[in-house]
Amino acid sequence: MTDSPATDRAVSERFDLARRLRVLTGVDESLLARVGYERNRYTALGGVVLGTSVIAAFSMWNFATEALGRASFLAVIPTVIWMLFILNLDRWLVTPQPNTRRRVGPLLLRLMIALVLGAVVAEPLVLRIFATAVEERIADERNGDLDRLRGNLLRCNPVPSATDVSSPAGCGRYVLSFGATPGGQSDELSSLRSESAALQKRVDRDNDKLEGIDTEVRNECRHLIRIASTGFYQRTSECLRLRAKAKDYRSTHRTDENERRLAAMHGRMAKMEGKLTASRGTFLQAxxxxxxxxVAKERAKQKEIGVLERMGALDGLASGNAVLFAGIWLVRALFVLLDALPVLVKFLSGESAYDRMLTSESNSAVKIHSEQVRLTERRAMADIEIAQEAIEQEVRRSRAESEAAHRELVAAVNIRLRKAVNGLEEELRRTSGV
Structure with a gap:
């Protein structure tokens, strides 16, 4: 059993790739068959529409993966939706319309829509092309932000040297909280050092004075005098006086006590310095x-690179390099033109024979439809007039029947009246004859 020619033709049309591409242009195959030499033109236009939708899908895939931070199956959903949307929108933009030469407004509107969509589609592709430079700049900016944060934290949290230390200007959000600081011990050590310094000056002054007295004592007591009565040698009275003076000076100025007190202060300062060193080490560690x-918290906020961050980094790169600026905008213009290419190819190639035939058929269809509407209107008006005439005839017939019935009723009444009058006259005559 062999297939019929109609079945073979249906199967060939089903698997005809060129025919499927022409479907994307919105042409009518039955009308296009009359100008078969233009099939190649619309087949190529369908390929352009399909190509722009594929580019748009690739752009959305890049955008979705950058937004998610990784390649995921979820990115396929917006990619397919965006591809179908662009495919259908481009199909609407390039679908032949009758009387296109007479309507400049829709043409400009379609071109504007195509250019805007081209700009939207182009941006993710531009970001993908310059991804390496963009990511390097973002990494440098993030590292710079972390370094500035670290520097501000160090500047706004110095090792306190007193209990009451005001933070430097502009450190509102950079001040850290600590359980304990070495500020109190620093105040106590500073006070002890001040007292020790004052006492050290006093002890040095007393020691210098006492050293002078002791020098006089040593010089004077070096001389011995012989007592004539005993023959023994003894110290001079001046030596004894100077010794008494030295003893009295030590007693009145408390030199020994002050030296012991100074030594105790030095011991306390040594212990406090050890504690302060340990406290500072703990503070520095904290x-x-x-x-x-x-810094780790701030770094955690810098997770994946977002689209807006990439766009800002790309603009930053372009602002400082004229060559890169020109390259970026050339790439953008290229993708914008590629996305607007179906509309440009369609409306810049001029009016084709198919367009003229479509315009003629459209105008003819409008005229035929108008005449059909008028014919339908006339038929409806005729039916209404016929119905109105039938109703008027029915009214007239009913009125005539009513008048005839009235006349018959009047005649019957008159007949009964006459019979009654005649009977009454006969009765009167009989009565009068008797």
Whole structure:
């Protein structure tokens, strides 16, 4: 059993790739068959429409993966939706319309829509092309932000040297909180150092004075005098006086007590300096840990690179390099033109024979439809007039029947009256004859 020619033709049309491409242009195959030499033109236009939708799908795939931060199956959903949307929109933009030469407004509107969509489609592709430079700039900017944060944290959290220390200007959000600081010990150590310095000056002054007296004592007591009565040698009275003076000076100025007190102060200062060193080490460790946590928290916010961040980095790169600026805008213009290419190819190629035939058929269809509407209107008006005439005839017939019935009723009444009058006259005559 062999297939019929109609079945073979239907199967060939089903698998005809060129025919499927022409479907994307919105042409009528039955009308296009009359100008078969233009099939190649619309087949090529369908390929352009399909190509722009594929470019748009690739652009949306890049946008979705950048927004999600990774390649995911979820990115396929917006990619397919965007591709079908662009495919259908381009199909609407290039679908032949009758009387296109007479309507400039729709043409300009379609070109504007195509250019706007081209700009939307072009941006993710431009970001993909310059992805390496963009990511390097973003990495440098993020590292710079972290370095500035670390520097501000160090500047706004210095090792306190007193209990009451005001933060530097502009450190509102950079001040860290600590359980304990070495500020109190620093105040106490500073006070002790001041007292120790004052006491040291006093002790040095007393020691210098006492050293002068002791020198006089040594010089004077070096001389011995012989007592004539005993023959023994003894110290001079001046030596004894100077010794008494030295003893009295030590007693009145408390030099020994002050030296012991000064030694005790030095011991306390040594212990406090050890504690202060340990406290500063603890503070520095706590500050380093706080800065580390703050920087880690800030770094955690810098997760995946977003689309807006990429666009800002790309503009930053372009603003400082004229060559790169020109290259970026050339690539953008290229993708914009590629996306607007179906509309440009359609409306810049001039009016074709198919367009003229479509315009003629459209105008003819409008005329035929108008005449059919008028014919239908006339038929409806005729039916209405016929119905109105039938109703008027029915009214007249009913009125005539009513008048005839009235006349018959009047005649019957008159007949009964006459019979009654005649009977009454006969009765009167009989009565009068008797």
């Amino acid at each position: 500050r380093a840990e706080g800065i580390k946590q703050r």
